[in-house]
Amino acid sequence: MSGGRRLAVGLSQCWLSLNTQVLLSRANRQSAVILRNYSQYPPTFVKPIYQPAQQKDLIETGEVKNLEFTPVRAAYNSHTSSVFHDPLLRKFINHVMKTGRKDLARNLVEQTFETIKRIQLQKFNEAETEEEKANIECNPLVIFHQAVENGRPVLQLIPIKRGGIKYQVPVPITEKRSHFISMRWYKQAGKEKERTVHFPEKLARELLAGAKNEGRVVKQKHDLHRQCEANRAYAHYRWS
Numbered sequence: 311m312s313g314g315r316r317l318a319v320g321l322s323q324c325w326l327s328l329n330t331q332v333l334l335s336r337a338n339r340q341s342a343v344i345l346r347n348y349s350q351y352p353p354t355f356v357k358p359i360y361q362p363a364q365q366k367d368l369i370e371t372g373e374v375k376n377l378e379f380t381p382v383r384a385a386y387n388s389h390t391s392s393v394f395h396d397p398l399l400r401k402f403i404n405h406v407m408k409t410g411r412k413d414l415a416r417n418l419v420e421q422t423f424e425t426i427k428r429i430q431l432q433k434f435n436e437a438e439t440e441e442e443k444a445n446i447e448c449n450p451l452v453i454f455h456q457a458v459e460n461g462r463p464v465l466q467l468i469p470i471k472r473g474g475i476k477y478q479v480p481v482p483i484t485e486k487r488s489h490f491i492s493m494r495w496y497k498q499a500g501k502e503k504e505r506t507v508h509f510p511e512k513l514a515r516e517l518l519a520g521a522k523n524e525g526r527v528v529k530q531k532h533d534l535h536r537q538c539e540a541n542r543a544y545a546h547y548r549w550s
Contacts, residue, residue, distance in 0.1 A: 351383050358385040362393060396451060398458065402493050421510035423450035426518060447521070457520030461492035461527040465538040470547045479547045480538035495527045496520065 356377070359365055368374040388400075399419070407415035430448045437443045447453055466487075467478040483491075500513035519525025 351381075355381045355383045358382050358389065360385050360389045360391050361395070361397075362391055398455065398489065399451065401489070402454075402458075402496075405490075405493050405497055418510055418513075422513045422517070423454070425511055425514035426450040426453055429514065429518065453521045454517055457496065457517040457527075458489060458492045460520050460523045461495055461531055462488040463491055463531045463534050464488065465535060466491070467534070467537060467541060470544075472547055477544040477547055478537070478541050479544045480541055481545075481548055492527065492531075495530055499526045 359368065365374075368377070403412065403415050403419050406418055427448065427450050430446055430450075430453075434443055434446045434448060437446060447456075464482060465480045466483050468481055469476045470479045471477075496513065496516055499516045500509050504512075516525055516527060520527050
């Protein structure tokens with residue numbers, strides 16, 4: 311084959327490869343646009359605010375005026391404006407649920423709250439002074455929120471490999487992730503105690519202890535923070 315012919319073949323191959331790259335990049339851009347626009351609502355639609363407490367805050371701050379003519383997405387069938395609806399409690403019920411048996415998980419959590427109510431009412435009735443009675447919280451939902459808040463970690467350890475060695479690097483975590491870890495610890499603590507004690511009673515004891523900033527979950531949080539403090543020398547690996 312002559313030199314001119316080889317040059318012509320090489321140029322044609324380069325031209326074909328360039329055309330292929332252009333077509334592939336164009337197809338990738340089109341697929342990205344399709345994935346970005348694959349939604350029932352345009353980006354101008356905002357998420358619905360269905361909780362009465364958040365609606366009250368919008369009215370008090372005056373931000374509701376900015377949303378008067380803003381299109382709103384439709385709410386999910388699980389969204390409700392009931393005063394008895396609690397998003398954190400709904401998430402906890404979903405954590406307790408196994409194999410889709412949500413009715414069983416809901417009954418277990420209701421039995422847990424009933425046990426907490428009985429224990430606190432017994433303490434309330436046995437209190438001798440009004441000051442002692444005022445310090446006893448009888449609302450299980452308030453106790454649950456306080457226990458989850460006391461069990462939330464602010465740091466966690468993630469393995470990062472550098473130079474063939476894995477280091478446990480402490481990193482901050484988001485609020486959603488910390489709530490998840492706290493609820494997971496409470497669920498595990500309710501399962502891993504005496505086998506003769508049922509899950510609602512064990513979970514009720516752990517929530518009561520967590521509301522006082524005591525118990526197994528709070529200790530587990532402190533242990534995690536101590537490990538993060540011990541590994542703070544590797545914190546720079548988070549950015550490297």
